[in-house]
Amino acid sequence: MLPASAASLAVLAALLAWPVPALLSRARWPRRDPLVALVCWQALGLAGGLSIIGALLVHGLAPWGHSLPEATWSVLTGHPAAEAVRGDHWVALTLAAVLALELLGVLALSWVRTARARRRHRELLELVVRPSEELPDTRLLEHPAPVAFCIPGARPLLVLSSGMVAELDGDQLAAVVAHERAHLAEHHHLLLLPFLAWEAALPVLPAAGRAHSAVRALVEMRADDVALRSLTGPAPRRTLARAIVAAAGGAGGAGVPRGALAVTGGPTAARVVRLVEPPAPLPAAARWAALTAAGLLLLLPTALLLLPAL
Template identity: 35%
Template structure:
């Protein structure tokens, strides 16, 4: 059991403290944002699985109050001294209090974000009109050029009349392709999960760096989808025309991605030479990392809990 717990702690430290800085320094992230996003999400998932496993084992290990629940009262506790039981109960109370406080902070934040998006959508249904040419677009009568998307079953993309007037047909098509990529790849859900992860566990470097890095990578991934459909030049011109538009809270806009500096980085990336396709070695390495980051902590947690079931 000691080796399994040590393995979980090592996994949490490696993924939570080392993986983030390594991924952040990677020179290939901007060239292959899809692969980088998968690696970041795997590192985050592995960090939480390993951390949660350590907490679960601490609560379930004898003579902790989680071990055996009702059966411990009959079989387990008599085998342990009073001092050990008191110390285990106190440590478990501390762990439960800490986890409860983080959940009490993170879950209401998630609920508020979802509620805000719902109110935003309901307001749009009142003030915006449907676009006859595009089944998934709502048009907002406003002179400022704006384009963004919200997670919704239908009419999830919002554009202003200012954007329709300012953009050429190719530029407008590139913007719509960008927003559709956000919706198709579930970027809104990833950002919600990232925000919840930071609220629950803000200290590990991987979580902090992911919160700073992932929004830009998501925008780059949507840029690539739009560029493949409409070309880079229309997308770059559209981004420049929309650069001064304010962002909508809870939405993903074409000029989003953590501020003006990120937009400049995206434009420079699109204006640079056409990136080469990721090499097979890079794809294989990323696949191995993603599988190992998630599967290893899961396997160790499963083995530890299975061993706990036989230990009293």
């Protein structure tokens, strides 16, 4: 018989694998507060992984104890199983090990590949770019299309093309640079990495691709919001919107290195509409409710794994 905690974790994993991500990706409130929505997505992804692996471990180790800590301690100290160990227990343990190794392995591999690609592109770009005299910490690339992107990492690189400089006025260029600096300051590449790995590890799971797309859109909206704080023109929202339209119309994502974050990232049309017609801010009560839900979402699988031992 499946232990109650394992059954509960399996039900939670099923909910977090499809209906909950589907509902969150279709919700309209995240565009009102991308930062809170990003916290919810991170909690959802981590809770989902804990739930599915925890369900398999709790069932597989059930003959050794009534909780995961008790069973793990019994195995580590060499205590014999209190109940008969059946084939389904070994299957669950094997699946848990395979899934954990795949998720962690793909995450590590994605990190290494992305870091390697960024380092290679950075080294190549440093051979052809030149420092900007007008914009501090910004490099100029001779390229006719309007392109702007940043390469995060230990030595971040913020690049504007000559086409971008020629296409935009001073306020619009400042808006683009502020957007890219927001990506670097808040380390948005780290928020994207788990969902990139999730999609690579579980390509047959629709929620994985949906989550990756949603998080990509949210980090761009968040960068827009942070950029607006530093803009001083008469209409900063329209200034940034015009810059996004100009960049998207000239090149879209062409010329942007793999692993970089570009001003044309995410759904540009939705971002422009959001800038020109800003939604009402999320009320404080709703913000705290969403953050509390994210915290509880992380606590629930942890409690199901540990509480039977108390």
